[in-house]
Every structure is written in C-alpha cells, then in structure tokens.
Amino acid sequence: MEPSNILILQALTGSGKTAYAAAAAHEHSVIALSHTKVLQRENYGITYGFDYLFGRGNYRCALDESHSARRCYHKQRPSRCPMFAACRYYIQRGLCQNSHKTALNYAYWMTAKWPREKAASALTVMDEAHLLSDLVIEHSSVTVTDKQRRQFNLPDFPLITSRGQSMGMQANPVDSARKWLARARVALTGKMLEMESKINLSPTFRKKYDATENLWFSIVGAQKSLTASPNNWFIRSGPRARELQYGRRAPGFVCKPLTARHHFPRMFLMGGPALLMSATIGNFETFAQELGIEGARTLRVPSVWTPEMRPVYYDEGAPSIGNKTSRAGYEKQADIIAKMLRSVPSHWTGVIHVTSKKRAQNLGSMLAMRGLADRIWTPSRGAGTEQQMDEWEKAKQIGKGRLAIAWSWWVGMDLLDEKINIVAKTPYPFLGSEYGRERMLHNGKMYLQRTAWRLQQGCGRTRRGRPQDYDIDGKRAGLVAVVDQNWKRVRNYMDDDFLQSMTAW
Numbered sequence: 001m002e003p004s005n006i007l008i009l010q011a012l013t014g015s016g017k018t019a020y021a022a023a024a025a026h027e028h029s030v031i032a033l034s035h036t037k038v039l040q041r042e043n044y045g046i047t048y049g050f051d052y053l054f055g056r057g058n059y060r061c062a063l064d065e066s067h068s069a070r071r072c073y074h075k076q077r078p079s080r081c082p083m084f085a086a087c088r089y090y091i092q093r094g095l096c097q098n099s100h101k102t103a104l105n106y107a108y109w110m111t112a113k114w115p116r117e118k119a120a121s122a123l124t125v126m127d128e129a130h131l132l133s134d135l136v137i138e139h140s141s142v143t144v145t146d147k148q149r150r151q152f153n154l155p156d157f158p159l160i161t162s163r164g165q166s167m168g169m170q171a172n173p174v175d176s177a178r179k180w181l182a183r184a185r186v187a188l189t190g191k192m193l194e195m196e197s198k199i200n201l202s203p204t205f206r207k208k209y210d211a212t213e214n215l216w217f218s219i220v221g222a223q224k225s226l227t228a229s230p231n232n233w234f235i236r237s238g239p240r241a242r243e244l245q246y247g248r249r250a251p252g253f254v255c256k257p258l259t260a261r262h263h264f265p266r267m268f269l270m271g272g273p274a275l276l277m278s279a280t281i282g283n284f285e286t287f288a289q290e291l292g293i294e295g296a297r298t299l300r301v302p303s304v305w306t307p308e309m310r311p312v313y314y315d316e317g318a319p320s321i322g323n324k325t326s327r328a329g330y331e332k333q334a335d336i337i338a339k340m341l342r343s344v345p346s347h348w349t350g351v352i353h354v355t356s357k358k359r360a361q362n363l364g365s366m367l368a369m370r371g372l373a374d375r376i377w378t379p380s381r382g383a384g385t386e387q388q389m390d391e392w393e394k395a396k397q398i399g400k401g402r403l404a405i406a407w408s409w410w411v412g413m414d415l416l417d418e419k420i421n422i423v424a425k426t427p428y429p430f431l432g433s434e435y436g437r438e439r440m441l442h443n444g445k446m447y448l449q450r451t452a453w454r455l456q457q458g459c460g461r462t463r464r465g466r467p468q469d470y471d472i473d474g475k476r477a478g479l480v481a482v483v484d485q486n487w488k489r490v491r492n493y494m495d496d497d498f499l500q501s502m503t504a505w
Helices: 017-024 038-048 089-095 108-113 114-119 129-139 145-153 171-195 203-228 264-268 284-290 327-342 355-370 385-399 434-442 444-459 485-493 496-501
Strands: 007-010 028-034 101-105 125-126 141-143 231-243 248-256 274-278 297-301 312-314 350-354 403-406 420-423 478-483 500-503
Touching: 007 284, 017 028, 017 038, 017 125, 017 274, 028 038, 028 108, 028 114, 028 274, 038 101, 038 145, 089 101, 101 108, 101 114, 108 114, 108 129, 114 355, 129 264, 129 274, 129 444, 141 145, 141 203, 171 203, 171 231, 171 248, 231 434, 264 385, 274 478, 312 403, 312 444, 327 355, 327 420, 327 478, 355 403, 385 403, 403 500, 420 444, 434 444, 444 478, 444 485
Parallel strands: 007 274, 007 297, 028 101, 028 125, 125 274, 312 478, 312 500, 350 403, 350 420, 420 478
Antiparallel strands: 141 248, 231 248
C-alpha cells in the first residue's frame, strides 16, 4: 500500500470526526470501523445514514426464534436453510456488502472475510484508533487453561518459555508453540464436528458448543499471527505457565505478541486508502511505529474551544502517587481534592478516577474525614461497568452533589450530567504480570503513550463537545483536574491541545 494513502488524524471529541467519514463517502465507498455497537448505530447509522451490521449473535434466527442466528444450523451453507430469505442477519449483511457507506465494529472486521475483500477498493475509516494496538494484540493472543485442555481433549502442554529457548528437545519457542497450536486446532475441529449433530439438544449444550467455538477462533487467530510473523512474542507453556493472583502459578499455554507492528498491516491495510482517527493520538511517531506504518500523512485538527474554555487543573504541590507513596502523601492529595471540591457548587456531581478498588475505598475514607461523607459513593465490587452506571444513576437521585470514586470509568462512557472530573492516579498499564513487564521492556515509549492516552480519555469524560461542557464568558462549566504529579512523566506523549489546557491551580 502506498504510504500516501494512509492518513492519521487527531481531532478532539465534538470536532465532527464521524462527519469526515460521511463526507468521504461522496467520493469513495467507505467502511467505517468503531469499537462499540452503540457508536455504529448512533454515530454512523442514525446520524449519518450508514448501513450497519452486527455479529450474527445479535439477530434472532428466522428458523427458530428461541435462539440467536449465531446458532445457525446452516452456517456453512446458509442458502440451504428453508428460511434463508427471511434471515435478518443475511438480509442486513447483503445490504452492507452492497452499500456505499458501511459501519462495522472491530470484532466483526477481524472475524469476517468479506469486509477485508471490499476494503481493497474502499476507504477504511478506523475510529478510536488509539485502541488498535490492544485490539490487534488481543486478536492474536490465546491462553488455554488446563481445565480447557482436559475438557476438549487437547494435547499435553509442551514445556516452552520465550525468555530463552524451549525446555527439552525442542530448540525454538515459536516452532514449538506453532506445532502445539496446529495439533490443538485439529482436536477442536474434530470436537466441533462431533457436537454439531447434537447442537439443538439443550441450551446447556449450546453453551458448550459456543465455548468450543470461541477457543477455536482464539487458537486460529494466534496460529495465523504466529505463522505470519515469528518476531517479538511472549510464550509460556507447561505446569507453571499461567500467572494467578498472589504469586500463584497454574498449568497452561500462553501465547501473546509484544507489539502490534508485525500484525496490524496484515489485518487492516487491504490496499485501499485508510483513515485512522482518534481524539487522542498523542505522539504520531510512537503511534505509527507501534502499528508498523511508515510514511503516513498526519493531521491535527485544533480544538474549536480555546485552552481557557477547557482548563485541566493541576496542583504543583500535589504528590506523586505510586507504590512508594507515604501515608502523608495520600493525606496531602486528599486535602487538595477536598479543597478543589469546596471551590465549586456543592450540588455538582462528578467522578474521581483511581486505578483500583482498594484505592477507591481508601480515598473515599479520607475524603469522608474531610466532611464529604454524605457525597462519596463507590461502585459495587464485581459489578460490570453497565451495572455500575445503573447504580450510579440511582445514587444521584438520593442526594445532591454525589461523587463517584471509580476505577473503571476511564473510557467508553459519556458523563453528560456530571460536572466534576478528577484524576487521582496517573493510569499506568498494569505491570503485575510477566507479560505486562515484558511488553513495557520491549517498547517503553508505547508504555508511556498508553498511559497518556488513558489519562486524557479519563479527563474527557465530562467534556463531550457540547457548548455547556466548556467555560464560556468567564462562567465555569465544570471542574476537570489531575491530582497526581506523575502526569508530567508522560507529557511528551500527550496531545498539544491537552497540554495547552493544563492550568496551575
């Protein structure tokens, strides 16, 4: 692919990135990719008239309304189904295959063949492009537990470590892993063929088939990536391959790439032009290197809101929050946060971002001792983000000025009613696993870039491009702040617009 056919675009939230994809459809056939089905349907489908398609499992089966089309009994030869003409999935797929404007999600793109064939002569728009590295790595990775090995009658785990060489007779970790994956794939394929004749016996049996199919897809994805590029892999296999909590180990097979650079071009650059866009690209060079892109054009779209309208406050006296932070340091941080909260109306609601459940509880206790007990709220342990948001909406009805201290609200949500948004911990990627440490050592710049992305994403939860989200005519619309001095360690990886908004408290 010609490098000039690739454009990397950074434009802040509310600047109309989706409109760029729609405008391009006047001259090109466009396939727009986004991370969630909500963005597919609302941003592209409803707002700009794109035809959109979800995965098969999101449609009811026309032959049997009691289950989804994922359990299609005629998946290999769908035209043989007596209800094929009425199948919602295939009707929508046909529409999108022939559409000039198609919106898909990344999960569908990575498992279906026809979109990549169509992309050879279409413009591929990759929204939320800062997620691409993790998406590629996830799709190319596989972890198999000993329970799965026994359940699906897979071969015994070989003894492999990619730190040096395989243990035993085999010398090359990649070759050893590739051979095991090939044998496991054959075993799973046989298992699936055996199960297909019994697929409609019961819902429980269908769940077993789904689990088998999911593992098969993971093994095939890792096998293809390992074959395409044997460079820079994290491979562990044997009786102590998997890391559990509290330093415990378990048998298993773990195979993950340390970088997306060897795999992204093969998965996403199909020959047609490509537009990668995000509100948080940060350092263009680091971003392009991680994805194996050379010579791409780059463009930053300046924010329509001046830095004075979107201040992100920081306190020069704030401590650096980390594993070695003293009790006094945490107390000082709580003092600063409490002072900031008292400077704005007490009925304002908002979120304080931390990186763990434990830290949420500790910070909540400290703020409670500073007279904020009636405002502090923390999500339920073990609850998913969607459930947490439902609980939060109920909590806001109980009293005014509620403050959620959350560890998983950094991305993927619009806090439209909230006016307070405080980052209490710079969100460095997790280094408590061997893989996390090896990935960081392999590319330290990308480690810092991922930190900068997440921090900026967290700060943007309450500023969604609406005029009421910004300070206009000297009237404060909200409070956004970072109360951890570690943000300065990643300033070289932050967007210029974001850095211009950083304002001393």
